[in-house]
Amino acid sequence: MTARRVARVLLDSPLPQLDRLFDYSIPDHLADEAVPGVRVKAPLRSAGRMVEGYLVEVGDPDASARPLSDLEAVVSPVPVLTPGLYAHARRCADRAAGSASDILRLAIPKRMVRAEKAWLAADPPAEPEIEPGARDWADAELAAYPGLAEALDASERLALDAPPQPATSADGSAVGAWATLLVAAAVRTLAGGRSAVLVVPDHRDRAQLEAALAGRVPAEAVVRDDAKQSSPLRYAAYLRTLADAPCIVIGNRSAVYAPVHALGLVALWDDGDPLLSEPLSPGVHARDAALLRHELDGGALVFAGHTRTTDVERLVAVGWLRDLPAARRLSPRVVLSATREGESRGSRVPSAAFAAAREALGQGPVLVQVARPGYAPVLVCADCRHPARCTHCGGPLHAARQGAVPTCSWCGRAAGGWACPDCSSTRVRMASSGSERTADELGRAFPGVRVIVADGEHPVTHVDSRPALVVATRGAEPLAAGGYRAIVLLDGDRMLLADDLRIGESCLRWWSNAAALAAPGAPVHLVGVAGPVARALATWTQSAYARMELADRKPLRMPPTVRVAAVDGDRLAVDAALADLRSAVPELDGEAVLGPLPRDEGVRALVRFDYALGGRVTESLRASVVSAAIKARRPAKRTTGQAADAQAARAAAARNRLKVRVDVPDLDL
Known part of the structure; x- marks a missing residue:
């Protein structure tokens, strides 16, 4: 034969x-x-x-x-599938109890025939040439962190606290100093004949990296990996990463999988941003994907930010990452503002912050950060203060402007005839101020001053150096030429009230990122907040706050001191999965499983386990998912075509009685 x-x-x-x-x-x-x-x-x-x-x-x-x-x-x-990419996808899927094909669906764009033909017909990309001036500039930038250049060459794993100040790119654009730092690391890596992958949360961060790179390296050596690109452009960019010539890849969370030639650096900016957490199955965070890629492909690994997540601090504590400090410690001038004697305790902007903003407006723009967009995001009954809810869906009511008819934030229905279910009052009261209402109030307080609103509905990326009041929601703050002359952080107490395990970390990250936009020496006023988070911001000791959080969570066995998996499904499937798990991993103690408790149409259980048990736990949970899927399988109709295939797959997935998500971002039973 x-x-x-x-x-x-x-x-x-x-x-x-x-x-x-x-x-x-x-x-x-x-x-x-x-x-x-x-x-x-x-x-x-x-x-x-x-x-x-x-x-x-x-x-x-x-x-x-x-x-x-x-x-x-x-x-x-x-x-299009390199051996390294398959090995990486397989490792990520196994760690998250998921499928490798789900990872590859995120990493490899859909095939575009025309873009593919153009790529095959073109000459292979040449080895990029880095000008000596660009290499000297990169070395000078990296010199701010003693030993950083050598650590990059030695492919070390590093945690960096980025300089909290604005900078200027080669073409005069305003960028963050963090962008020039990461670009300098990428330029040095590319000059050494190796590729660099820079992963950022959103398009605003990516634009800063592109501006910082302009004029430093040949344009054809920079590859943009962004899901918002058109399908042909994204596929063409992916094909470029397959070439033998090294390049610099800039993109969002899926860029961490880019199969570049001779990987020399993977750098993640602001790993605490939820945009770096993949919502699609199997939900692998870009930080975890980067760690696994370093194990497989080598190269330097850098986590940089203005603040430190507990996840990164845990890796520093166990010696997996090296904390590399700057030669000179920089920090903004943070002022903890509170109401003074004689002022109303409900005053939203204390006199000290108000005076600082008035003085700074004579020099340039002033940033005011608020918690929510809109005019009045929350309405309550004017008589009994009961939250105003929609009578159709139960969603919260909000007002688009003063005197406007309340509208539901969920279903969009107008609530013209609303009445309080507790006291029957028909009057509502604004319980909070959004970006638009704050802009109205500050516009009246500072007549003749430009007022700019920056939020999801009013995207603004840059403002000039002329005096202006910039009212922005957290994360939507524009860059100011030369930096803001003063920054006022409002609604901090309201932000800290959110029901979230990591709300302290999140608030510190929001405030730190905003404070880093201040011009050197400009005041940053944090209004109405005290306690450990406020002290960490005022003293610019975010890593110490992360260590304190880890110490508090360890006796409670809360992440990231342990890993957590959520098991969802009907009662029989979840009970069977938990029984198989205890049999496969007898080291799990009696407090490892929380639940199961009723949730939606089934039940949910949370499984807490140590990192050393991760491989066995995820293997057992994955086996339970496969077993449940096979039991739920029904005979398929003999159909052909992509539409029929997709429909059959969706139907089979919907019948699956068990779902598992490992390293869940929110511990909600």
């Missing part, structure tokens, strides 16, 4: 029971095209349809008589 060539294929399917390599015979007419990494179509006999997938590897010739189906077709001749 003639030996057959065997292709091992990972099918692109959301069904957990298909998360493994399937063997297919390579027919003679596909022998030249069927190479590792290409997209293929293969028959799935149990479902009677064709499924797309990736040819992961070609096995040794097989002369056995075992029945194997033939590959149907090679979809594209371009090997």
Whole structure:
């Protein structure tokens, strides 16, 4: 018998029971095209349809008589799945009790035929040449952190506190000093013949990196990886990362998977931002994906921010990351503002902050940070102070402007005939001030001064150096040329009231990022907040606050001192999964499982486990998910076509009685 060539294929399917390599015979007419990494179509006999997938590897010739189906077709001749990317996806999926195909769906863009043909017809990209002046500039920037350049060359794992001040790019654009620091690290890496991957939360951060890079390296050596790009542009950018020439990749959370040539650096900015947490299954945070990639591919690993998350501080404490301080410690001039004697305790802007803003407006722009957008985000009954809720869906009511008819924030219905269910009053009262109402109030307090609103509905990225009051929600603060002459942080006490385990960390991050926009020596007033978070901001000791948080969470076994998995499903499936887990991992103590408690249409249980048990716990939970999926399987109709395949997959996923999410961001039973 003639030996057959065997292709091992990972099918692109959301069904957990298909998360493994399937063997297919390579027919003679596909022998030249069927190479590792290409997209293929293969028959799935149990479902009677064709499924797309990736040819992961070609096995040794097989002369056995075992029945194997033939590959149907090679979809594209371009090997888009590198061995390193598959290994990375497999590791990330196993750590999160998920499927490798779900990771690859995030990492590899959809195929665009025209972009692919243009790429194949073009000449391969050349090795980028870095001008000596750019290399000297990068070394000068990195010199602010003694030993940083050498640590990057030695592929170390580092935690950096970025300089909290504004900077100017080569073309005169206003950027954060953090952007010039990360760009300098990337330029040095590229000059050494290796690629760099810079991962940031959103488009505003990416734009700062692009501005800081302009003129430093050849434009063709910078690759933008952004889900907001058009599909052809994103696919063309992905193909560029497959080339043998090194490059600098700038992008959002999925950029951490970019299969670049000769990886030399992966840097994450502001890893505490929730935008770096992947909401889609299996929910791998960019920070965890970066850690796993460093283990597989080497290269330097840098976590930078104006504040320190407890996750990064834990890695520093166990010696996995090295904390590399700057030669000169920089910090904004933070003032803890409170109401003075004789002032109303309900005064929103104390006299000290008001006076600082008035004085600063004679020199340039002033930033006022608020908690929420809109005019009046929260309404209450004017008589009994009961929260005003929509009579149709129970959502909170808000007002778009003074005297406007209340509107539901959830369903959008107008509540013209609203009456309080407690006291029957028909009057409402504004219980909070959003960005628009704050702008109105400050506009009356500072007549003749420009007032700029920056929030989700009014995106503003830059303001000039002329006097202006900039009222912005947290995270939407524009960059100011030369920095803000004063910053007032309002609603801090309201922010800290949020029901969230990490609310202290989040508030410190919001305030620190805003304070870093101040011009050197400009005052930053934190209004109405005291306690450890306020002291950490005032003394600019965010890492000490993270250490304190870790110490407080350890006896309570709360993340990140332990890992937590959420198990959702019907009662029988969840109970079976927990029983199998205790059998597979007997080291779990009696307090490891919280619940299960009723939730939505089923129940939820939380499993707390030490990092050393992570591999066994996720393996057991994944096996339970596969078992539940197989039990829920129904005979599939013999249908063909992509639409039918997708519909069948969605139906099967909906019937699955068990879902698992590891490292959940919110411990909500």
